[in-house]
Amino acid sequence: xxxxxxxxxxxxxxxxxxxxxxxxxxxxxxxxxxxxxxxxxxxxxxxxxxxxxxxxxxxxxxxxxxxxxxxxxxxxxxxxxxxxxxxxxxxxxxxxxxxxxxxxxxx
Numbered sequence: 001x002x003x004x005x006x007x008x009x010x011x012x013x014x015x016x017x018x019x020x021x022x023x024x025x026x027x028x029x030x031x032x033x034x035x036x037x038x039x040x041x042x043x044x045x046x047x048x049x050x051x052x053x054x055x056x057x058x059x060x061x062x063x064x065x066x067x068x069x070x071x072x073x074x075x076x077x078x079x080x081x082x083x084x085x086x087x088x089x090x091x092x093x094x095x096x097x098x099x100x101x102x103x104x105x106x107x
Contacts, residue, residue, distance in 0.1 A: 018044045
């Protein structure tokens with residue numbers, strides 16, 4: 001499965017939902033999603049993801065070992081981010097954070 005379109009109306013993506021889905025490169029996240037549970041995309045092949053503006057919680061290890069991910073943009077509504085959000089790699093361009101609750105650090 002290379003692409004997933006999640007239905008509008010979903011509020012949460014469960015723990016390990018796409019963990020290890022190495023062929024998954026693109027996903028359309030509905031605007032109604034407020035929560036990513038832990039390890040949501042851990043080890044997946046996701047290349048780019050647009051997080052919805054209403055997202056409030058990102059669980060632990062959400063994008064760890066996503067070696068195809070180029071960049072990650074955190075929307076302003078995010079209130080909580082679990083540890084080990086993303087792991088840098090050779091082609092990773094970085095994280096852009098619009099939430100005033102967080103700052104970006106290199107480690």
